[in-house]
Amino acid sequence: MAHVLIAGGGIGGLSAALACARVGARVSVFERSAVFSEVGAGIQLGPNVMRVLYHWGLKAALAQVVAFPERLQVCCALSGGELGTLRLGCDMARRYGAPYATVRRADLHGLLAHTLGLRDDVSLNLSGSVAGVRQTGSGVMLQLTNAQTAEGDLLVAADGGWSTLRQQLLKDGTPQPTGHLAYRAMVLQSSLPAHLRSQRVTAWLGPRLHVVQYPVASGEWLNVVAIVHGKVQGDMSHWDHSANAQDLQLAMSGTCAQLRDLVHAIDSWRLWPLSIRVPMLGAYQHAVGRVALLGDAAHPMVPYLAQGAAMAIEDAQALAQVLADGGVFAPDSQTTTSDAMADLLHDYASQRWPRNAHVQARALRNGEIFHATGVVSWGRNAVMRLLGERLLDLPWLYGGGPLPVAADR
Numbered sequence: 001m002a003h004v005l006i007a008g009g010g011i012g013g014l015s016a017a018l019a020c021a022r023v024g025a026r027v028s029v030f031e032r033s034a035v036f037s038e039v040g041a042g043i044q045l046g047p048n049v050m051r052v053l054y055h056w057g058l059k060a061a062l063a064q065v066v067a068f069p070e071r072l073q074v075c076c077a078l079s080g081g082e083l084g085t086l087r088l089g090c091d092m093a094r095r096y097g098a099p100y101a102t103v104r105r106a107d108l109h110g111l112l113a114h115t116l117g118l119r120d121d122v123s124l125n126l127s128g129s130v131a132g133v134r135q136t137g138s139g140v141m142l143q144l145t146n147a148q149t150a151e152g153d154l155l156v157a158a159d160g161g162w163s164t165l166r167q168q169l170l171k172d173g174t175p176q177p178t179g180h181l182a183y184r185a186m187v188l189q190s191s192l193p194a195h196l197r198s199q200r201v202t203a204w205l206g207p208r209l210h211v212v213q214y215p216v217a218s219g220e221w222l223n224v225v226a227i228v229h230g231k232v233q234g235d236m237s238h239w240d241h242s243a244n245a246q247d248l249q250l251a252m253s254g255t256c257a258q259l260r261d262l263v264h265a266i267d268s269w270r271l272w273p274l275s276i277r278v279p280m281l282g283a284y285q286h287a288v289g290r291v292a293l294l295g296d297a298a299h300p301m302v303p304y305l306a307q308g309a310a311m312a313i314e315d316a317q318a319l320a321q322v323l324a325d326g327g328v329f330a331p332d333s334q335t336t337t338s339d340a341m342a343d344l345l346h347d348y349a350s351q352r353w354p355r356n357a358h359v360q361a362r363a364l365r366n367g368e369i370f371h372a373t374g375v376v377s378w379g380r381n382a383v384m385r386l387l388g389e390r391l392l393d394l395p396w397l398y399g400g401g402p403l404p405v406a407a408d409r
């Protein structure tokens with residue numbers, strides 16, 4: 001049975017483990033942390049990724065932890081007025097074959113870890129910090145920082161935006177700071193005044209800032225992310241800094257009362273300095289020989305299309321599909337030669353890089369539109385009011401990916 005090694009046990013790494021195990025692989029995951037955990041913040045899951053998670057048999061488990069917001073609304077952060085809306089709920093499920101959901105990262109990550117823990121073809125190795133990889137004629141040898149090694153047929157580099165493996169394989173430096181800071185908080189809805197509770201996804205757009213809020217944990221909690229321009233000192237690769245709520249309140253002082261009230265009602269914020277790479281330039285950035293790069297290791301992006309984890313999950317499904325179609329996991333399969341494995345991973349890379357590059361670029365463009373000032377922001381608001389749903393619905397994104405919506409739906 002082909003042995004897949006996976007570096008990184010984030011949402012991308014665990015998704016790759018599940019996708020590959022489902023089609024017959026033996027999988028070993030190496031995560032540097034001592035416990036599997038995800039810092040408490042939310043993510044949105046569009047129908048493109050919900051289709052994949054449902055395909056993996058997670059529909060019933062997801063229903064216990066996600067929220068299904070009925071509507072996405074875009075508002076002006078200065079006036080508070082609504083600029084446009086997109087119907088989610090049944091409407092989106094009908095159009096795209098799965099609903100739009102929102103979830104606590106820890107819930108999604110925990111669900112993946114729990115599902116993998118039930119399988120005897122998957123081994124999850126904590127405190128397994130990866131130092132590098134060596135490709136041999138017959139496979140890959142993973143080197144851990146504790147001097148141990150592991151051998152497999154291929155390696156999935158899912159070690160995040162600051163990937164050690166990418167730096168070894170592609171030698172293209174580290175991600176660059178965007179000058180944008182993400183303040184993130186999660187608050188019990190019942191602890192908020194009634195006018196601040198919400199079961200919708202709301203994006204507030206303002207000059208050099210935007211705020212996104214949505215329900216998670218079956219709607220009991222509200223996840224809030226405020227993006228402002230600014231810098232932090234110190235290690236940019238460290239995601240989770242504690243934040244000074246007063247800095248955020250100051251940055252929000254010119255916004256509408258609803259938004260100021262929301263920011264004031266939350267005491268505890270965490271701070272993420274956002275770093276990125278330019279959008280992918282070719283398949284060579286997604287696979288090198290017997291190593292497939294996946295998720296943020298391959299295509300870190302600003303979160304302004306809410307699709308970073310989604311693309312990691314899509315990568316996982318696409319990779320498993322290519323390997324299964326190539327017969328790598330068939331019970332009678334012989335050892336796959338290096339050339340044959342490299343060809344399969346090249347297929348994966350060729351399939352994935354254009355979509356990932358497109359998503360990275362659209363997310364960057366959204367940042368410019370969301371944070372527009374002066375005349376440009378007036379134009380944005382006018383177009384949004386005029387086109388509304390036609391602008392906010394994204395069939396190329398929600399209908400695409402490794403499990404596209406059937407054309408005759």
Ligand SMILES: Cc1cc2nc3c(=O)[nH]c(=O)nc-3n(C[C@H](O)[C@H](O)[C@H](O)COP(=O)(O)OP(=O)(O)OC[C@H]3O[C@@H](n4cnc5c(N)ncnc54)[C@H](O)[C@@H]3O)c2cc1C
Binds near residue numbers: 045158272295
């Ligand atoms: C503010 C914000 C909001 C977001 N909102 C959304 C959203 O709504 N929807 C969405 O889809 N995405 C969203 N994202 C993006 C999403 O969080 C990321 O794209 C996603 O988590 C990437 O997953 P990953 O597994 O590739 O990387 P990571 O989550 O970074 O996981 C990498 C893992 O590898 C481990 N690791 C690192 N180095 C090593 C090593 N040397 N050896 C072993 N293990 C190692 C790390 O400990 C970690 O567990 C958002 C991001 C931010 C910052």
